[in-house]
Amino acid sequence: MVLAQPGPVHAAPRIGWSGEVDETVRYFTLTGFQMPRSTRSRVRENAPVSLLLIISCVVTLLAFLAQQRTQRERIAIHAKADATESVLALQHGVDAYLHLTRGFGGFIAASGPTNLKDYDTYLATVDALTDHPGLRYIGYIPRVPRAAAQSFEASVQAEAPGFAIKGSGTDPDFAFPNLYAAPRDKRSLGIRGLDFSGIPQRWTAMQQARDSGQTIATEQHHYVTAPGMVPIIMAFTPIYDRALPSSTVEERRVALRGFVFSIYHVPAMIERALGDAFRSEFDLDIVDGASVLYKSGERVPRASGERAFGVAHRASVIFGGRHWQLFFYPRPQYFARYESSMGNVILVGGLGASLTLAWAMAAWLRRNRARLGSYKQTLRFDEVFESHPSAVYLLDRQRRFINANARALIEFKMSREELIGKSIEQLIIPAKQDMSREQFEQALSGNSVTYDSAIIDGKGHEIQLSVIMIPMKTNDRVAHVVGIAENITAQRERAWELKESKQMLQLVIDHIPQRVFWKNTKLDYLGCNKAFCDDAGLEQPEQIIGKSDFDLAWHASADSSRTEDAATLATGKAKVNYEEQQNRADGSVVWLRTSKIPLSNIDGETVALLGLYEDITLRKQMESQLRELAHYDGLTKLANRTFFYDHLEQAIARIKRKGGQFALMYFDIDRFKSVNDTYGHDVGDALLTAFSARIKATVRDMDVVARLGGDEFALLLDDISDRSAAERVAGKLVAAMHPPFQVGRLGLSVSTSIGVAFYRRGMSADEIIRQADGAMYTAKRAGRDRYEIVAEPVIEP
Ligand SMILES: Nc1nc2c(ncn2[C@@H]2O[C@H](COP(=O)(O)OP(=O)(O)OP(=O)(O)O)[C@@H](O)[C@H]2O)c(=O)[nH]1
Numbered sequence: 001m002v003l004a005q006p007g008p009v010h011a012a013p014r015i016g017w018s019g020e021v022d023e024t025v026r027y028f029t030l031t032g033f034q035m036p037r038s039t040r041s042r043v044r045e046n047a048p049v050s051l052l053l054i055i056s057c058v059v060t061l062l063a064f065l066a067q068q069r070t071q072r073e074r075i076a077i078h079a080k081a082d083a084t085e086s087v088l089a090l091q092h093g094v095d096a097y098l099h100l101t102r103g104f105g106g107f108i109a110a111s112g113p114t115n116l117k118d119y120d121t122y123l124a125t126v127d128a129l130t131d132h133p134g135l136r137y138i139g140y141i142p143r144v145p146r147a148a149a150q151s152f153e154a155s156v157q158a159e160a161p162g163f164a165i166k167g168s169g170t171d172p173d174f175a176f177p178n179l180y181a182a183p184r185d186k187r188s189l190g191i192r193g194l195d196f197s198g199i200p201q202r203w204t205a206m207q208q209a210r211d212s213g214q215t216i217a218t219e220q221h222h223y224v225t226a227p228g229m230v231p232i233i234m235a236f237t238p239i240y241d242r243a244l245p246s247s248t249v250e251e252r253r254v255a256l257r258g259f260v261f262s263i264y265h266v267p268a269m270i271e272r273a274l275g276d277a278f279r280s281e282f283d284l285d286i287v288d289g290a291s292v293l294y295k296s297g298e299r300v301p302r303a304s305g306e307r308a309f310g311v312a313h314r315a316s317v318i319f320g321g322r323h324w325q326l327f328f329y330p331r332p333q334y335f336a337r338y339e340s341s342m343g344n345v346i347l348v349g350g351l352g353a354s355l356t357l358a359w360a361m362a363a364w365l366r367r368n369r370a371r372l373g374s375y376k377q378t379l380r381f382d383e384v385f386e387s388h389p390s391a392v393y394l395l396d397r398q399r400r401f402i403n404a405n406a407r408a409l410i411e412f413k414m415s416r417e418e419l420i421g422k423s424i425e426q427l428i429i430p431a432k433q434d435m436s437r438e439q440f441e442q443a444l445s446g447n448s449v450t451y452d453s454a455i456i457d458g459k460g461h462e463i464q465l466s467v468i469m470i471p472m473k474t475n476d477r478v479a480h481v482v483g484i485a486e487n488i489t490a491q492r493e494r495a496w497e498l499k500e501s502k503q504m505l506q507l508v509i510d511h512i513p514q515r516v517f518w519k520n521t522k523l524d525y526l527g528c529n530k531a532f533c534d535d536a537g538l539e540q541p542e543q544i545i546g547k548s549d550f551d552l553a554w555h556a557s558a559d560s561s562r563t564e565d566a567a568t569l570a571t572g573k574a575k576v577n578y579e580e581q582q583n584r585a586d587g588s589v590v591w592l593r594t595s596k597i598p599l600s601n602i603d604g605e606t607v608a609l610l611g612l613y614e615d616i617t618l619r620k621q622m623e624s625q626l627r628e629l630a631h632y633d634g635l636t637k638l639a640n641r642t643f644f645y646d647h648l649e650q651a652i653a654r655i656k657r658k659g660g661q662f663a664l665m666y667f668d669i670d671r672f673k674s675v676n677d678t679y680g681h682d683v684g685d686a687l688l689t690a691f692s693a694r695i696k697a698t699v700r701d702m703d704v705v706a707r708l709g710g711d712e713f714a715l716l717l718d719d720i721s722d723r724s725a726a727e728r729v730a731g732k733l734v735a736a737m738h739p740p741f742q743v744g745r746l747g748l749s750v751s752t753s754i755g756v757a758f759y760r761r762g763m764s765a766d767e768i769i770r771q772a773d774g775a776m777y778t779a780k781r782a783g784r785d786r787y788e789i790v791a792e793p794v795i796e797p
Pocket residue numbers: 668669670671672673674676680681682683684685688709710711780
């Protein structure tokens with residue numbers, strides 16, 4: 001029943017989804033449509049760019065290193081060429097020194113026994129010491145058999161007084177004393193006669209020279225007599241007796257006459273051999289075994305920041321059978337000659353190109369990803385939404401349809417070809433355009449929105465839509481918006497119809513005269529009609545909602561009406577059309593005819609109380625008037641004949657039932673006709689009224705007085721027990737009419753004649769009236785203004 005569901009008309013609930021944007025967004029999230037982008041996915045997305053950047057940087061670095069290596073190799077090639085020149089010059093230079101020694105040896109070998117004078121002459125001729133810096137001494141060492149040592153000393157003393165063989169030699173059979181040494185200075189004279197074989201480095205070289213027949217150099221060592229001085233090396237060239245064979249080692253050991261020796265200060269010798277050009281380009285280390293023979297320049301340490309190149313070239317030269325190792329170090333200015341800025345160009349250009357390439361790739365990926373995103377979203381769209389019960393569509397930023405599910409095509413009544421590419425703006429009705437655009441802007445700014453809209457479908461019909469717009473982000477930018485629309489046209493119409501019908505019902509209720517209200521089981525009002533609202537002292541029916549009887553005009557009687565309502569609800573039975581009185585706030589009392597009906601829901605539970613009532617006060621008044629008209633005389637207000645007869649019948653029945661007695665008096669106004677005739681009927685009527693009032697004033701309230709017609713009256717005296725009582729009343733009535741009646745300005749003097757009868761068992765109403773009437777006429781005949789009693793009363797048992 002409609003009345004069981006009162007209240008305002010609510011918007012029709014949306015169906016198909018919850019209508020809550022948050023829930024819908026969660027739904028899409030769950031379906032994977034809009035996954036939040038994690039750090040991992042960002043890293044994965046940027047991986048190609050990072051990889052490209054790393055690869056291009058590595059390539060740049062490799063190119064740079066390759067260029068540096070090429071440059072180093074080019075420098076190394078140049079260095080090798082330049083150094084080889086120096087090596088050749090050095091070899092040539094040191095060879096020249098040894099050549100000098102060997103030449104001197106040849107002279108010694110050829111000249112046989114020599115003397116000091118020849119020796120000096122030869123050296124002066126070759127000018128060996130002047131042209132060969134680094135050659136400190138050059139001289140001769142004979143091999144002297146130890147057995148002939150004294151004779152040898154004696155022979156030398158002839159030209160060099162005091163000569164003696166000094167030092168302990170190593171060879172047990174021969175001594176090798178220093179015989180000649182040039183320049184002949186204090187030092188060389190000081191060591192004259194010293195056996196050189198006593199010095200291990202020298203003895204080793206001497207033996208090798210002896211056995212090989214070659215000039216053999218010693219390793220670097222110090223002067224025996226001056227160990228603190230610069231180190232030296234010596235070269236020994238063997239001298240053999242030309243008369244003896246010297247092809248084999250044994251033969252050479254036998255044929256050995258002695259050695260020409262040279263003492264070198266290596267740095268001076270080397271610098272002479274290399275020349276100045278070399279020194280400006282390279283630093284050179286020359287090493288013989290563990291000994292550093294030469295070290296030119298001070299190589300720049302790496303820590304200084306200058307470019308260090310390391311060894312540019314290695315080579316060796318042979319000096320007296322020893323392999324001197326040469327290490328060439330280019331100097332900074334040497335680099336400057338071959339260095340190019342290509343490395344820096346590669347490094348800067350390469351890194352720049354890498355960054356540009358990475359940026360370009362990132363831009364390309366971004367563009368591509370947007371396309372890919374669109375493609376993927378289209379795929380997902382198909383997966384997720386194709387079978388969705390609502391119309392779902394995908395819009396681009398220009399509000400054009402990119403995709404739509406089957407439901408959307410049905411709702412919009414368009415084919416896919418008609419819809420895709422079309423702007424949604426073309427569909428929306430003019431009244432919704434601005435609102436719709438604003439909502440779309442909201443969605444583009446990243447917010448999900450919900451609103452009601454309306455479009456014109458493909459068939460030209462307007463349809464109402466409830467829309468949710470959900471932004472779809474690609475790379476932190478809203479690239480698409482998913483629209484989900486529910487066709488609510490039918491709901492709207494139903495809601496309107498419902499509203500209409502409810503309004504109609506309210507109109508009906510408002511226009512029926514009955515008061516209608518309905519309460520809940522707590523007896524609070526849920527609604528009412530206009531008439532009830534007026535009675536309750538309210539302006540609008542809606543104001544009644546939630547109020548109780550204590551809040552309304554009849555609050556004084558609220559307790560009793562609520563008790564009654566509660567009882568009706570408790571019984572579950574309707575109380576229909578009962579009449580009740582109600583006290584109003586203004587003190588008036590109204591009559592109501594009320595029905596109260598408990599209302600049940602489909603489960604049979606009592607849920608409300610429907611009340612209907614009408615104000616029957618007027619009807620009650622009319623009924624009362626009618627009743628008066630039926631039972632009372634209109635002029636005198638005394639009971640009429642009908643009423644009197646009813647009363648008389650009741651009295652008779654009561655006596656029959658209980659016993660008792662009553663007296664009936666019948667009387668009229670004496671000569672009333674003459675009053676009418678003299679003064680007119682109005683005066684007659686006024687006299688009748690005044691006469692009636694005197695009767696009422698004379699008898700008891702319980703006594704029933706009636707006007708039976710004309711000027712005839714009857715009086716029933718209930719419970720009269722004896723004649724005297726009846727006489728007393730009759731006498732009082734007769735006397736009561738003696739004073740003149742004032743009618744207007746008239747003073748009318750009248751009298752009355754009364755007939756009195758008592759009830760006897762078996763009498764009817766007519767009979768007793770007839771008796772009384774007869775007694776009245778008896779009184780009239782007796783002279784009027786008196787009473788006449790028919791018979792003695794008999795007390796009925
Ligand atoms: N003014 C007036 N006169 C009435 C009314 N009903 C009857 N009458 C008159 O009352 C008179 C009654 O007269 P009667 O009872 O016949 O005679 P009377 O003049 O009373 O004389 P008695 O009864 O013999 O004393 C008649 O003239 C009627 O017309 C009435 O309602 N109003």
